[in-house]
Amino acid sequence: MRIRAALPALAGAVALTGTFLSTPAQAAGGITIHRAYFDSPGSDTGSNASLNGEWVQLKNTSSAAISVNGWILKDIANHRFTFPNVKIGAGKTVIVHTGKGTATSAHRYQNRRAYVWNNTSDTATLTKANGSRVDSCSWTTRDPSSKYC
Ligand SMILES: [Ca+2]
Numbered sequence: 001m002r003i004r005a006a007l008p009a010l011a012g013a014v015a016l017t018g019t020f021l022s023t024p025a026q027a028a029g030g031i032t033i034h035r036a037y038f039d040s041p042g043s044d045t046g047s048n049a050s051l052n053g054e055w056v057q058l059k060n061t062s063s064a065a066i067s068v069n070g071w072i073l074k075d076i077a078n079h080r081f082t083f084p085n086v087k088i089g090a091g092k093t094v095i096v097h098t099g100k101g102t103a104t105s106a107h108r109y110q111n112r113r114a115y116v117w118n119n120t121s122d123t124a125t126l127t128k129a130n131g132s133r134v135d136s137c138s139w140t141t142r143d144p145s146s147k148y149c
């Protein structure tokens with residue numbers, strides 16, 4: 001809505017080209033929360049394997065690598081995971097596990113000893129380092145163990 005409202009004013013600006021106006025930022029894609037596996041398979045025993053069975057998957061839907069340096073993934077209770085200075089490749093995914101593990105380009109670990117994503121209901125929110133919201137995903141008991149966002 002804001003972008004649409006701004007267009008008439010922008011269209012009058014001499015510096016802008018038709019090419020710019022016909023290429024909205026959304027068409028280029030970006031980082032999205034693709035899936036949340038909020039209820040780890042089996043009994044929630046609190047073992048590291050079970051903690052790592054709980055995760056949130058991000059996906060880069062754009063055609064270029066995107067840096068997520070300092071970006072934050074958090075739940076409603078404000079448990080935060082801050083990304084290091086890494087990029088997510090074009091079309092690639094990264095799974096952020098709750099437990100401990102060795103990070104790779106496709107897997108990151110919060111290194112926690114307790115679950116983060118509530119089985120009953122919760123919201124995963126991804127923000128940039130400056131706090132601006134990138135995406136969020138909510139679920140309730142009506143969803144099965146995971147949710148495609
Ligand atoms: Ca479970």
Ligand SMILES: [Ca+2]
Nearest residue numbers: 075116117118
């Ligand atoms: Ca939570």
